[in-house]
Amino acid sequence: MDRDVAALEAQIQAKLRDSFLVSAQERVDFSVDAFDRFIAERGEDALEAMSRAIHDLKGMGDSFGFPSITMIALRVEEVVRLSPPEEPGPIQGLRHCFDLMNDILAEGSDPGVEATAQELG
Numbered sequence: 001m002d003r004d005v006a007a008l009e010a011q012i013q014a015k016l017r018d019s020f021l022v023s024a025q026e027r028v029d030f031s032v033d034a035f036d037r038f039i040a041e042r043g044e045d046a047l048e049a050m051s052r053a054i055h056d057l058k059g060m061g062d063s064f065g066f067p068s069i070t071m072i073a074l075r076v077e078e079v080v081r082l083s084p085p086e087e088p089g090p091i092q093g094l095r096h097c098f099d100l101m102n103d104i105l106a107e108g109s110d111p112g113v114e115a116t117a118q119e120l121g
Contacts (some may be wrong), residue, residue, distance in 0.1 A: 005091045007071050017064060017065065020066070024060060024066070027054075028052075028102055034047070034053070035091075035098070051080055055073070057069055057070075057073040057101070058074055061073065065110060067109055067113050068112065068115075069102075069104060069105075072097050075120055079091060079094060100116070100119055
């Protein structure tokens with residue numbers, strides 16, 4: 001009986017993880033599109049949309065065993081919050097953050113916060 005429960009729990013966790021990976025990838029893709037619109041048009045609406053999606057990722061990462069996604073999303077939020085909209089220089093560096101999230105989600109496993117911190121610099 002305990003093995004049946006453990007097997008069922010493992011199946012549920014695997015489904016939740018898979019669902020997280022799909023949902024997180026959709027949010028990253030949306031964020032990249034919004035980021036590109038912001039860079040091209042300087043539109044505050046695009047920046048706000050990206051910020052909402054990133055905020056969702058920040059909350060989701062830890063919950064599903066991807067603390068690196070949370071760490072990267074937090075970095076994106078900080079850069080956006082601290083960068084004046086009229087000076088896109090620091091915001092341009094966010095592309096690296098999106099690339100890191102894409103790599104983690106494609107791999108389907110978290111590299112650990114130490115490795116992610118090194119990647120972020």
